[in-house]
Amino acid sequence: MKNKFLLILIFCFFLKPGISYSLVEIDITRGNLDPLPISVSPFFTDEISEEKIKKNLDIDNLGLEISKVIENNLSKTGLFDTLDKESFLQKPDIAHLKPRFEDWTLIKSQVLITGKVTSKIINEKDYIKIEFKLWDVLGAKMVDGFSLTTVPTNWRRVGHKISDKVYERLTGESGYFDTRIIYVAEEGPKTQRVKKLAIMDQDGFNTKYLTLGNELVLTPRFNPTNQMVTYLSYFRNMPRVYLLNIETGKQEVVGDFPGMTFAPRFSPDGKKIIMSLAKDGNSEIWVRNLETNIQEKLTDHPSIDTSPSYSPDGKYITFNSDRSGYQQIYVMRSDGSKVKRISFGKGIYGTPVWSPRGDLIAFTKLHKGKFFIGVMRTDGTGERLLTENFYQEAPSWSPNGRIIIFYRETKTDDKGQGFSAKLWSIDLTGYNERLVLTETDASDPSWSSLLGN
Amino acid sequence: MNLSKILKNAFLIAMFGLIVTACATKKSVKTTTESSTTTKAAETQKADPIEKLDALMQGDVYIGSDTVGELASGVPDRVFFATNETILTTASRETLRKQAAWLRQNSDVTVVVEGHADERGTREYNLALGERRANAAKDYLMTYGVSSDRIKVLSYGKERPVDSGSNPLSWSKNRRSVTVKAN
Numbered sequence: 001m002k003n004k005f006l007l008i009l010i011f012c013f014f015l016k017p018g019i020s021y022s023l024v025e026i027d028i029t030r031g032n033l034d035p036l037p038i039s040v041s042p043f044f045t046d047e048i049s050e051e052k053i054k055k056n057l058d059i060d061n062l063g064l065e066i067s068k069v070i071e072n073n074l075s076k077t078g079l080f081d082t083l084d085k086e087s088f089l090q091k092p093d094i095a096h097l098k099p100r101f102e103d104w105t106l107i108k109s110q111v112l113i114t115g116k117v118t119s120k121i122i123n124e125k126d127y128i129k130i131e132f133k134l135w136d137v138l139g140a141k142m143v144d145g146f147s148l149t150t151v152p153t154n155w156r157r158v159g160h161k162i163s164d165k166v167y168e169r170l171t172g173e174s175g176y177f178d179t180r181i182i183y184v185a186e187e188g189p190k191t192q193r194v195k196k197l198a199i200m201d202q203d204g205f206n207t208k209y210l211t212l213g214n215e216l217v218l219t220p221r222f223n224p225t226n227q228m229v230t231y232l233s234y235f236r237n238m239p240r241v242y243l244l245n246i247e248t249g250k251q252e253v254v255g256d257f258p259g260m261t262f263a264p265r266f267s268p269d270g271k272k273i274i275m276s277l278a279k280d281g282n283s284e285i286w287v288r289n290l291e292t293n294i295q296e297k298l299t300d301h302p303s304i305d306t307s308p309s310y311s312p313d314g315k316y317i318t319f320n321s322d323r324s325g326y327q328q329i330y331v332m333r334s335d336g337s338k339v340k341r342i343s344f345g346k347g348i349y350g351t352p353v354w355s356p357r358g359d360l361i362a363f364t365k366l367h368k369g370k371f372f373i374g375v376m377r378t379d380g381t382g383e384r385l386l387t388e389n390f391y392q393e394a395p396s397w398s399p400n401g402r403i404i405i406f407y408r409e410t411k412t413d414d415k416g417q418g419f420s421a422k423l424w425s426i427d428l429t430g431y432n433e434r435l436v437l438t439e440t441d442a443s444d445p446s447w448s449s450l451l452g453n
Numbered sequence: 454m455n456l457s458k459i460l461k462n463a464f465l466i467a468m469f470g471l472i473v474t475a476c477a478t479k480k481s482v483k484t485t486t487e488s489s490t491t492t493k494a495a496e497t498q499k500a501d502p503i504e505k506l507d508a509l510m511q512g513d514v515y516i517g518s519d520t521v522g523e524l525a526s527g528v529p530d531r532v533f534f535a536t537n538e539t540i541l542t543t544a545s546r547e548t549l550r551k552q553a554a555w556l557r558q559n560s561d562v563t564v565v566v567e568g569h570a571d572e573r574g575t576r577e578y579n580l581a582l583g584e585r586r587a588n589a590a591k592d593y594l595m596t597y598g599v600s601s602d603r604i605k606v607l608s609y610g611k612e613r614p615v616d617s618g619s620n621p622l623s624w625s626k627n628r629r630s631v632t633v634k635a636n
Contacts, residue, residue, distance in 0.1 A: 190617035216612055218576060232580075237565075237607060239580070260584060260608060263577040276581065278608065281539070281588030283581040304581040320578060326537075327578055350575035364575050390619070393575045409572070416617035444576070 035081035036170070037108050040071045042085065043115035043130070044093040052119040056126055056152040063092065063117045066130065069159030070113060072203060073177045074166065078432035083109055096133060101140045110137050113166060120149060128152050132162045134169060144169045156205060157451070164450070176398040177202060180448045181405065182220045182229055182246075183423060185209060186441040190412065190419045197231060199246060202447075204437040210246060219263065219394075220244075221446045224356075225270035229446075230254065232262045241275050243290075255288045255295050263306045268314050274298070276306040285319055285336075298336035309353045309361075310334065311378070318342075318352040318361050318378070329363055331378060342380030347372075351393055354378070355401045360428075362395035362404050373406050375428065386430045399449045402428055405436060407443040514542055515625035520615045524564075524632050528555045531631040532590060536571070536624075539585045541593060549590060552632050553597030563635045566590050568608045571624035576610060583608030590630040605635065 043063030045053070053062045067085075074080040088095075089103040096114035104112050115132040133145035144165060150158060157178060164175030185198040197210040197217050211217055211233075220231035229244045233251075241254040241261040255261065259279035266273055271291055276283045283304045288295040299305040303323035310317055318331045329343040329352045343349040347367025354361055355375075365372040365385065371392045374385040392408040405425045412419045421443045423436035436445075509517040515533040524530040530552075532545035541549065556562060568587030570579035587606035595601055616623040 191614055193612070216609075218580075218612070239608065260580070262580045276577070278581055278584040281585045281592070283584065304578060304585065306581050307575070307577045320575075322537075322578075327575075350578050366573070391572065411619040412617055414618075416619075416623070419617060 035079055036110055037083055038074060038080045038111040038113070039083045039088060039104060039107070039109040040067045040074070040085075040113045041088060041090075041095050041115070042067045042092045043117050043132070044096055045117040049117060049119040049128075052126065053117070053128065053152060056119075057155070059155075062128070062155060063115065066115065066117065066155060066159045066162075067113070069156055069203070070163050070166070073160065073163035076203075076434060077167070078427065079171065083107055096131075099135055099137075101135075101137050104135075104137045111135065111166075111170065112137050113162070115162070119152075122149075126152060128155065128158075130155075130158045130162075132165075134166055156201065160201070160203075173402060174400045174450070176400050176403065176447075176450070178451050179399060180451070181423075181436075181445050182210075182222060182448070183407075183438070183442045183445040184218060184220065185438070186421050186443060187213075190416070197229070197244070198438075198440075198442070200438070207439050210244065210249070219444050221265050222448045223266045223270040224268055224449045225266075228266075228270070230264040230266060230273050230275075232264065241273065243273075254290075255286075255293075257286070257295075261286075263308065265309050267310050268312050274308040274310065274317060276308070285317070287334075298332070298334075299339070300336075307351050311354045312356055312358045316354075316378075318354055320350050320352060329361065329376075329380070331361075342378070343376070343383075344380060345383050351395065353395050353397060356397050356399055357401035360401075362397065364393040364395065364406075373404060373426065375404075384430070386426050386428075387424075387433055392424070394444050396446045398447050404428065405445045405447055407445060409443075509622060510625050511542075513621060513625055515622075515628070516544060517626075520626050522631075524552055524634065525555045525559075528552055530633070531629045533625060534586055534628040534630075536573070536628065537582070539582070539589045541589055545590075546593060549593045550597055553594050553599050556594065556599045556603065557597075561636075563603045563605070565605045565607050565633045565635045566594075567613075567631045567633060568606065569613060569627055569629050569631070570611045571627045572611050572614065572619070573624060574611065580608050580610035583610045586628075586630045590632065594632075 043066050045063040059065055071082045075082040087107045090100055096116050099112055112135040118129045120127045120129050127149050129149040131147040134143050136143045160178040163177040167175040179202045180199055181202055182199045185196045186193050188194045194213040195217050196213045197220050198207055200207040216234040218232040220229050222229055227246050229246055231242055233242045239260040241264040242251050243254050244251045254273055257277050259277055261275050261277050264273050264275040272287050272289050274287045277286050282302055283306050284297055285299045285305050285308045286295055286297050301323050303321055305321045307320040308317050315334055316331055317334050320327055321330050327348040327350050328341055329349045330339055330341050332339040347365050349363050349365050351364045352361045360375045361378055362375050365374055370388050372385045373387050373395050376383040389408055390411045392406055395404045395406045403425050407421055408424050409421045421441045423438055423442045423445050425436055426433045512535055514535050522530045528551045529548045532548050566587040568583035570582045587608055591604045591606055614627040616626045
C-alpha cells in the first residue's frame with residue numbers, strides 16, 4: 001500500500017514564516033560547541049481529541065509523545081540541549097497561543113517549540129491535525145511553523161517532519177529525520193549467522209523485517225529517488241544482485257550475468273545499478289540500465305575492482321581496486337575512462353562512498369591492525385580519520401551529508417565468544433559518535449533520502 | 454544529633470558494610486577464576502607455545518589439521534591461504550592433486566569449491582577475494598584433469614568462518630577454499 005508510507009498531506013500552510021532575521025542560529029561546521037538550549041513543550045491536545053486518538057492509536061498522550069520524538073531527534077544531533085519538561089512554567093495550550101517569553105528565558109531556553117493536536121473526521125475517516133510553532137525566545141517572536149493533517153498512524157513521521165523544519169531553520173542545512181535506514185539484521189553464532197534485511201525509521205522505531213533469513217543477504221542500498229532497494233542475495237546458492245520493492249515486496253534478479261554479482265549501488269537518478277561481476281577469479285565493475293536493460297563493463301583489469309559509488313552528478317564513479325598490489329581508492333569517469341588512484345596514505349583503503357554534497361568521499365581504512373572510518377576530498381587530498389576501532393566499515397551518508405552511519409564488530413575473547421555487530425553514527429566533524437539502537441545485531445546500513453510527502 | 458539522624462547514619466554504615474562485603478566476595482571469586490586460568494596458561498606455556506604455533510602456521514598460512522574434513526577417505530577437503538593472497542602453497546597443491554586424483558576416479562561426482570576470507574577485510578572486497586581463491590583451486594584441479602563443468606565456485610567472502618576467534622590462528626583457518634561434493 002502506497003498510503004502506508006506516504007504521508008497524506010491534506011493541507012500544509014505556513015504560519016507566517018519569519019521573514020525577519022532570526023537571532024538564533026547554529027554553526028554546525030564547528031566540531032565542538034555549546035549545544036543550544038531548546039524547550040519542546042508537550043503538544044496540547046483537547047479532551048475530545050484525546051479520547052478519539054486513544055481509540056485509534058492506544059496512546060494516552062499523543063501530544064507529549066510527539067514532543068518526545070522531536071526532543072530525541074534534536075538532542076541526538078549534539079547541537080541542541082533539550083531542557084527538562086519538569087522545569088517548564090507555562091502550560092502547553094497557552095504557550096502555543098502566545099508564550100510568556102520571560103518564563104522561558106528564566107529556564108535559559110533560547111528556542112521554544114509548541115504545538116497542538118486535534119482529531120478530525122474527513123469522509124468519515126479519522127485524521128489528526130498537527131500544528132507546530134517555532135519561537136525565538138530572546139527575539140520574543142515566532143520564526144516558523146506549519147500545520148498538517150494525516151492518518152493517525154503517521155504521527156511519528158509528523159514529529160520527524162517538525163524536527164527537519166526546526167533543524168533547517170536553525171542550522172541552514174536540510175534535515176535528515178524523516179528518513180529510514182535499511183540494514184542487515186544478524187542473529188546466531190559467528191560461524192552460522194542468520195541474516196535478514198530490515199528497515200527502520202532513522203530513530204530506530206518501526207522496524208520491519210523484509211526477508212525471512214532462509215538465505216544469506218548482504219549490502220542493501222536505497223534507490224535515492226524511490227522506495228526500491230538493491231542488495232546481494234544467496235538465493236539458491238547463487239549470489240546475485242537483486243532489486244526489491246519495499247512497498248510491494250516484489251523481488252527480481254538484476255540482469256543476466258555469468259557469475260557472482262555483488263556490491264550494488266544505484267546511480268543518483270535511480271535508473272542504473274553499478275555492481276561487481278566476479279568470474280574466473282576476476283572482479284570487474286559493470287553497470288546495468290534498469291530502463292533499457294543494457295549492461296556494460298566499465299573496468300578492464302585482472303585485479304579486483306569492486307565497491308563502486310557514483311558522484312551525485314552521475315559523472316564519476318569511485319571504486320576500490322587492488323591493481324597496485326593492495327586495496328586502494330580510485331576515481332574514473334562514469335563511462336570507465338580516465339581511471340585515477342586517489343588514496344596514497346599509509347594502510348589499505350576500501351568501501352569508498354561519494355558524499356551527497358559531492359565534495360568528499362567516505363572510506364574504510366585498515367592500518368596497523370586497526371580499522372578507521374574517514375573522509376577525503378575527491379582528489380584524495382585532505383584525508384581525515386573520524387573514528388578508530390578493532391573492526392568497522394561500510395560508511396553510508398545521511399542525505400544532507402553531515403553524518404556517516406557504519407557498522408562495528410567486536411573482538412571475540414579466547415573462547416571465540418562475545419561477538420557483536422552494531423550500527424554507529426558519527427558527525428562529519430568527528431564528534432558525536434553514537435550507537436544506533438537496533439532490535440538485533442546489525443550491519444551494512446544504508447540511509448534513505450528524505451521521504452518527501 | 455537526633456534519633457532519626459543516628460538511625461540514618463547507622464543505616465548508611467550498615468549499607469556501606471554490605472557493599473564492601475559484596476565487593477570482597479566478588480573479588481575473591483574473580484581471583485579464583487583468574488588463578489585457574491593462569492594455571493592453564495602456565496601449562497600451555499610449558500608445552501612451548503612457539504613450537505606449537507610453528508606446528509600450526511607457516512608464515513601466516515594454516516598447516517594444522519583442526520577443522521580439516523575429508524572429501525573422501527585420505528583426501529583432505531580444504532587448502533589454506535596467506536593474508537590477502539590467492540597463491541597455492543606446496544601443501545595446498547599436494548592436497549588439490551589428491552582431490553583431482555579422486556575426482557578422476559569418481560567421474561560422476563561434481564563439486565563446489567567454496568572460497569573464504571578472514572574477518573580482517575571489508576565485506577565486498579572479501580567476496581571478490583573468496584572468488585579468486587576458489588578459482589585458484591579450481592584452476593589447479595582442472596590442470597590435473599578434472600573438467601571445468603564438474604566444478605562450480607562459490608564465494609562466501611567472510612560470511613562463513615569455521616573459527617570464531619579474533620586472533621591470527623583463527624583467521625588462518627578461515628582463509629580457505631573447501632571442495633564440497635555437490636551430488
